[in-house]
Amino acid sequence: EIVLTQSPGTLSLSPGERATLSCGTSQSVSSSYLAWYQQKPGQAPRLLIYDASSRATGIPDRFSGSGSGTDFTLTISRLEPEDSAVYYCHQYASSPRTFGQGTKVEIK
Amino acid sequence: EVQLVESGGGLVQPGGSLRLSCAASGFAFSRYAMTWVRQAPGKGLEWVSHISGSGGSTYYADSVKGRFTISRDSSKTTLYLQMNSLRAEDTAVYYCAKDVRIAVADAFDIWGQGTRVTVSS
Numbered sequence: 542e543i544v545l546t547q548s549p550g551t552l553s554l555s556p557g558e559r560a561t562l563s564c565g566t567s568q569s570v571s572s573s574y575l576a577w578y579q580q581k582p583g584q585a586p587r588l589l590i591y592d593a594s595s596r597a598t599g600i601p602d603r604f605s606g607s608g609s610g611t612d613f614t615l616t617i618s619r620l621e622p623e624d625s626a627v628y629y630c631h632q633y634a635s636s637p638r639t640f641g642q643g644t645k646v647e648i649k
Numbered sequence: 650e651v652q653l654v655e656s657g658g659g660l661v662q663p664g665g666s667l668r669l670s671c672a673a674s675g676f677a678f679s680r681y682a683m684t685w686v687r688q689a690p691g692k693g694l695e696w697v698s699h700i701s702g703s704g705g706s707t708y709y710a711d712s713v714k715g716r717f718t719i720s721r722d723s724s725k726t727t728l729y730l731q732m733n734s735l736r737a738e739d740t741a742v743y744y745c746a747k748d749v750r751i752a753v754a755d756a757f758d759i760w761g762q763g764t765r766v767t768v769s770s
Contacts, residue, residue: 576757578757
């Protein structure tokens with residue numbers, strides 16, 4: 542099983558600042574089959590990025606993904622108040638598919 | 650509009666059974682693999698089970714293997730999760746989700762609103 546470890550646990554930043562979220566995997570993720578989701582309280586997760594760097598339909602370009610192998614990053618270039626949420630990474634390269642434990646982004 | 654709507658959750662005693670349904674609309678249901686993901690109260694996301702578009706291949710998390718069964722009915726465009734021998738640790742919101750592409754492995758671009766399952770005496 543591929544274990545995903547996200548850091549930091551919580552990120553507290555001001556509007557307009559840049560957020561950098563990390564996801565490390567215990568084994569190399571083949572074909573960069575890694576995704577990022579945003580989840581707000583009481584809502585279902587929303588796909589932001591798939592295949593490590595492809596933005597999902599309708600996702601603003603301030604969200605970007607990068608990385609390969611065992612190190613992946615989600616960057617939010619200019620934080621907006623509505624970006625306050627928990628962000629999860631997810632690998633779908635091998636079964637069982639696994640999720641990271643989440644990074645909470647707080648907007649000051 | 651592409652949509653997934655779950656139903657069937659509720660309160661059940663330990664050892665009991667429940668069947669969740671996920672009604673799909675707005676896309677070619679039989680062509681896409683589907684997945685169940687759950688989220689225990691205050692916790693993160695946990696992948697539960699996955700089924701291919703044809704229904705011929707199924708996969709399960711070790712935590713539910715032998716107790717849960719995933720299936721689909723293309724004529725009703727509905728995904729199911731039969732849950733037997735339920736335990737307190739199965740308490741969670743259960744989401745169904747659709748693969749982004751018609752592929753073997755993929756992320757999930759459409760999610761249902763979730764259905765809550767509580768296992769308690």
